[in-house]
Amino acid sequence: MTGRIFLVSVFAAVLWPSLVLADAGSAILSKDCVGCHNLKGPAPQTLKELWERQGPDLFYAGNKYRQTWIVEWLQKPQRIRPAGEFYGQHIQSGAGGKDVIDTSTLKPHMALSKEEATSVAAELEKLRPHDDLIAKEKVSVAPISKQMGEMVFDKFQGCLACHTIEANYGGLSGPELYTAGRRLQPEYIASYIRNPQAWDPKSWMPNKHVSDANIQKLVNYIEVLSTESRNVK
Template structure:
């Protein structure tokens, strides 16, 4: 019996039990604002059950420590949606907690999500053409902000800002989202544009160039 007890004690120190980061998510009450599964009813915060498909982990970890406003008009589930700019009330987490929750969120992915084959990075001419289509043909900036030539944000606020999209979003998620936003959200207000695959993937590459290195 003593030998068994010693084995158990040694095992505890050599191989401590792994604590689930989900317990920290529960402690922080993330589910009160965000859907963690697709079966839940819509909530006021963005869905997190596909966070591992959508976000880049370095950005997510920084965001959780120092939240920035991505949806200045709020979401469709906020009572004040489109009634003026809103402050970001997301709590700031410690570096340790942000790291743990980021690890857990990056494991939340949709099964069988298609993997798109992206083209090579855009050359100068392709980027200029896509920028024109982004701003004029498809009028993306009517809902989303991006940086102008002077480095200042411009555009609509009904959708999330794309100012730092290249640091925030994964390219494959953007490509799938542009093809069919309802893959992720049945109630998405994002229109489904009639883009051929070449245009859609070129747009994805363009969005990946939208970066503001001053954002922390």
């Protein structure tokens, strides 16, 4: 009997912290995150639904993000999408008929403690409805020069139109890409480039029918960018 009690106590001591952690994470998600993030899916099926989006969909967060990055970012959140989400709700016509970002409409993201961030990240990691899409991707790490990568990214594919590749250089309607290598799993980057609509049917990123070879180059280029921007910081 004593032995059993001992065993139960050991199990409780080992399991309890993780259970508490998980509970805390789901409690935060359902209380604080659900107002702006889609945690259950599906992705918006109509433009009207898309326009209501206030933050990235998180129902496939486990397929998308690097967990370590989530923990870091949630403690010190910084804007990733220069024009917010949905971008169309945060722009206006400025001087000379040129569109500008209306920063007054962009809200800061709440910050969490390390414990909270860790528990939320652990919960998000479980959200993996698109394992099938991820399984289709095979990313091979192959060093690419920044010049070659930029050639594919900008000249051949035109991605620079909507994405920044360094702070304040590039387009503003898409998320910044110089931090993407730190934020995202490589297979997710590959899959999203291959077919953005498989993840988000109404996405304003088009399917550019990028070849397998160029998808590999782009994923590796994004990795180079993130290594570089990390070194600058």
